[in-house]
Amino acid sequence: xxxxxxxxxxxxxxxxxxxxxxxxxxxxxxxxxxxxxxxxxxxxxxxxxxxxxxxxxxxxxxxxxxxxxxxxxxxxxxxxxxxxxxxxxxxxxxxxxxxxxxxxxxxxxxxxxxxxxxxxxxxxxxxxxxxxxxxxxxxxxxxxxxxxxxxxxxxxxxxxxxxxxxxxxxxxxxxxxxxxxxxxxxxxxxxxxxxxxxxxxxxxxxxxxxxxxxxxxxxxxxxxxxxx
Ligand code: BJW
Numbered sequence: 001x002x003x004x005x006x007x008x009x010x011x012x013x014x015x016x017x018x019x020x021x022x023x024x025x026x027x028x029x030x031x032x033x034x035x036x037x038x039x040x041x042x043x044x045x046x047x048x049x050x051x052x053x054x055x056x057x058x059x060x061x062x063x064x065x066x067x068x069x070x071x072x073x074x075x076x077x078x079x080x081x082x083x084x085x086x087x088x089x090x091x092x093x094x095x096x097x098x099x100x101x102x103x104x105x106x107x108x109x110x111x112x113x114x115x116x117x118x119x120x121x122x123x124x125x126x127x128x129x130x131x132x133x134x135x136x137x138x139x140x141x142x143x144x145x146x147x148x149x150x151x152x153x154x155x156x157x158x159x160x161x162x163x164x165x166x167x168x169x170x171x172x173x174x175x176x177x178x179x180x181x182x183x184x185x186x187x188x189x190x191x192x193x194x195x196x197x198x199x200x201x202x203x204x205x206x207x208x209x210x211x212x213x214x215x216x217x218x219x220x221x222x223x224x225x226x227x228x
């Protein structure tokens with residue numbers, strides 16, 4: 001990595017799989033039992049707030065039963081040790097990267113441990129279940145909702161992510177199927193700006209053909225090997 005200074009790492013559900021959090025599109029995926037259209041759109045939240053809140057309450061509660069794995073810990077070590085620019089962009093809404101110690105981290109699809117006011121945009125910590133209908137204490141104009149980027153909503157920090165990709169020397173994608181945009185397009189963007197591109201995934205993904213190199217295997221083995 002001698003000529004590399006700026007690194008962008010994109011992580012997906014596969015990085016948390018070995019911690020026991022189900023991925024979205026694999027067997028036993030999170031959507032089983034719930035059509036994701038029923039829980040992951042703004043329309044679903046309006047139509048059935050109790051169902052949507054319960055879905056995220058259960059997932060939030062489950063965070064207490066999982067721990068960061070070797071992949072999260074290796075990325076946190078990289079974050080602490082890397083002297084150049086580094087940004088870990090996670091699509092995951094769990095808190096395992098930060099619990100492993102990563103600091104240069106951005107949650108582009110929101111966070112289970114955060115609540116969002118749809119009226120004023122304030123975000124606040126959400127550790128215990130808040131009943132549907134709990135009003136925003138900052139503006140009082142709307143009910144707090146899970147701080148999750150639903151389909152059709154703009155992911156967080158897109159300008160910053162795109163600017164960072166433009167400066168990247170290396171883009172590394174870990175444990176994501178490449179099925180959901182705009183994250184699925186980051187490899188092409190980074191490549192077009194001249195970054196080297198590496199994919200670490202259990203199996204070939206929808207975007208594998210866009211990477212200069214793909215290494216296949218579990219993140220808990222591949223990520224420490226790459227970092228060390
Ligand atoms: C392992 C492993 C191990 C397993 N080790 N690996 C038509 C064409 C193009 C786009 C669209 C379209 N129609 C609609 C759209 C846009 C839409 C979209 O992409 N839809 C697709 C379904 C087609 N996107 C959006 O709506 C986004 N917003 C948007 O586009 O705004 C407009 C915009 C315009 C211009 C610029 C920017 C924006 C919002 C997307 C929000 C996604 N939200 C979710 C739900 C979060 C809440 C929740 O958790 O409940 O985010 S969906 C879900 O998918 C979640 C994930 O972050 C995301 C990605 O999934 P991920 O992480 O890749 O998981 P999996 O399960 O798919 O894959 C896991 C991988 O790991 C697999 O490859 C395994 O092999 C691997 N693996 N074990 C290593 N041990």
